[in-house]
Amino acid sequence: MKAITRHGLWLGLTAALLVGCASQPAQDDSLYQDLGGMTGIETLVDGLLFRISEDSRIVDQFADADPGRLHRTLSEQICELAGGPCVYSGDDMVTVHTGRNISEASFNALVEDLVEVMEYQHIPIRAQNRLLALLAPMRGEIIRL
Numbered sequence: 001m002k003a004i005t006r007h008g009l010w011l012g013l014t015a016a017l018l019v020g021c022a023s024q025p026a027q028d029d030s031l032y033q034d035l036g037g038m039t040g041i042e043t044l045v046d047g048l049l050f051r052i053s054e055d056s057r058i059v060d061q062f063a064d065a066d067p068g069r070l071h072r073t074l075s076e077q078i079c080e081l082a083g084g085p086c087v088y089s090g091d092d093m094v095t096v097h098t099g100r101n102i103s104e105a106s107f108n109a110l111v112e113d114l115v116e117v118m119e120y121q122h123i124p125i126r127a128q129n130r131l132l133a134l135l136a137p138m139r140g141e142i143i144r145l
């Protein structure tokens, strides 16, 4: 009797678990994978920050930035956007970029740098386009004069 009850309990738990799983579809992490996971994303951010440091169009706007923090938060942001297992811990885009004189031209320059680095690092075109499409909606929060 006891065994039957326990068996029933297990069946119930298994059913509940299955229903729980079915109602929470697994997150699509295909872009995260295509970017090479966290290692690939950190390499991408390394490349971008280096590229920015050599870009006379925008480098001065990063004069007082904390490169260590920027590397960590930008990597987290891209990882989270791409469906990876990260939680962005930085400040919101409006707060961070307000008062930095960021024009449309500065924004475009940074995006150009990003594309160049993605090309250089042989990130597949489809992954490049997917990442750019995720960043594009932030434009209005970043261009602040």
Ligand code: HEM
Pocket: 058, 061, 062, 063, 064, 065, 066, 069, 070, 073, 074, 077, 089, 090, 091, 092, 096, 097, 100, 102, 106, 107, 108, 110, 135, 136, 138, 142
């Ligand atoms: C798609 C475009 C961009 C994205 C996704 C982006 C994202 C970020 C992120 C995640 C941070 C870190 C926030 C934090 O640590 O709390 C940051 C900081 C910063 N961003 Fe951007 N950004 C973009 C464009 C730009 C542009 C175009 C400029 C200037 C030309 C810029 C200048 C800065 C500066 C100076 C900081 C450092 C702030 C600090 O350390 O106090 N960003 N950005």
